[in-house]
Amino acid sequence: MHGKERIAMAKPIAAIVGRTNVGKSTLFNRIARERIAIVHDQPGVTRDRIYCEVEWLTKEFILVDTGGIETGEDTITRQIRVQAEMAIEEADVIIFVVDGREGLTAADEEIAQQLRKASKKVILCVNKVEDFTLSPAIAADFWALGLGEPVTVSAEHGMGIGDLLDHVVADFPDSDPKVDPALKIAVTGRPNVGKSTLINQFVGEQRVIVSDVPGTTRDAIDTSFTYNGQEFILIDTAGMRRKKKVESGVEHYSVLRALRAIDRSDIVFLMLDAQEGVTEQDQRIAGYIHENGKGCAIIVNKWDLVKKETNTMREYEQEILAKLQFLSYAPVEFISALTGKRVHKLIDLAISIAGQRSLRIPTGRLNEIIQDAVAMHQPPSDKGVRLKVFYAVQVQVNPPVFLIYVNHSQLMHFSYLRYLENCLRAEYGFQGTPIILSVKERD
Numbered sequence: 001m002h003g004k005e006r007i008a009m010a011k012p013i014a015a016i017v018g019r020t021n022v023g024k025s026t027l028f029n030r031i032a033r034e035r036i037a038i039v040h041d042q043p044g045v046t047r048d049r050i051y052c053e054v055e056w057l058t059k060e061f062i063l064v065d066t067g068g069i070e071t072g073e074d075t076i077t078r079q080i081r082v083q084a085e086m087a088i089e090e091a092d093v094i095i096f097v098v099d100g101r102e103g104l105t106a107a108d109e110e111i112a113q114q115l116r117k118a119s120k121k122v123i124l125c126v127n128k129v130e131d132f133t134l135s136p137a138i139a140a141d142f143w144a145l146g147l148g149e150p151v152t153v154s155a156e157h158g159m160g161i162g163d164l165l166d167h168v169v170a171d172f173p174d175s176d177p178k179v180d181p182a183l184k185i186a187v188t189g190r191p192n193v194g195k196s197t198l199i200n201q202f203v204g205e206q207r208v209i210v211s212d213v214p215g216t217t218r219d220a221i222d223t224s225f226t227y228n229g230q231e232f233i234l235i236d237t238a239g240m241r242r243k244k245k246v247e248s249g250v251e252h253y254s255v256l257r258a259l260r261a262i263d264r265s266d267i268v269f270l271m272l273d274a275q276e277g278v279t280e281q282d283q284r285i286a287g288y289i290h291e292n293g294k295g296c297a298i299i300v301n302k303w304d305l306v307k308k309e310t311n312t313m314r315e316y317e318q319e320i321l322a323k324l325q326f327l328s329y330a331p332v333e334f335i336s337a338l339t340g341k342r343v344h345k346l347i348d349l350a351i352s353i354a355g356q357r358s359l360r361i362p363t364g365r366l367n368e369i370i371q372d373a374v375a376m377h378q379p380p381s382d383k384g385v386r387l388k389v390f391y392a393v394q395v396q397v398n399p400p401v402f403l404i405y406v407n408h409s410q411l412m413h414f415s416y417l418r419y420l421e422n423c424l425r426a427e428y429g430f431q432g433t434p435i436i437l438s439v440k441e442r443d
Contacts, residue, residue, distance in 0.1 A: 015091035189271030267295035353432030
């Protein structure tokens, strides 16, 4: 078995909803800043998020921000409302935020009625409560919404956030991976990029409904098969559900379905449309793949429709990696899912990436590479104190994680850490997988 044997479950999703100006983004930013599980400062990773990964009381989940739900019918208001509806549809728990200063409004009552129809767990969050001695009186009005006991908070001042998160994670499972021997491959990308067509090529039969209407696939579909004696599970991430004449802004939230599939996978095929190139949504999904340490290959579909010249493929690959700099280790493959051209290479590519993720460098050889790198390029210094790299050990595979012991961790500049990573890649490849270098001061 090349792939990792412990497969994480998909993280639950909690969506923050409510009308405009009740403090939804303030609450999101407060939780993200204080409770986010892992913070990445690597340049190139998309930061303009509508979601963040949160860990609270040993439980992990994805927190989603939404635009306000309003009843107006202008185009922008309609787009915001539809996006919020999509987030509600995807969520396991809904945090309904209301304004404690303004009190109960007709718009709140209308939204509450909509949420009751959703048949989801709803936590009523009364925001902007600065004086908690007044909480019972402020919350009293909101009992009328019929959504249970209100939880009072002040997102601006960080008051009551812990109690709110206790309610959010109450029914979530502990973050404990499950064992699964099959290599799980998630096929992700924007709607209508050819995900279902690709999976049908893999399994050789019409297992997934294929249509050129974006959004035919409603839920993530698992397809099991065996190749050269090895078990695989292909996860077809859901496209957008078709909604009358909904604006393209709704696709913004199809990324949530991709996140669930990525959580469950070992390796991700990030599919791009050759005619459209890399979009903002592709960058969001790519950032999540990288930050969660998944193996990745970039699959450029519909390549048969692109007019080609001598260096078209090379130039296209360079353009993709320039926009997805943090996935510089990911191989790029050009295919046509419709005709089957080059599709046969992809399973072998997944097996190769799984093997790269399982590589373990002997400690002696690892330290030879690190010391040679230090000798060739002197570590950084600050105010007369120079970084000293003592030794390194590999502490994990899938993905490979290395612990580097130094004299002062604050002297380790990102660029030097990237230099050490490149030295390891030059020796061992690690194609298709991130490698994580963690710095620790030696006692």
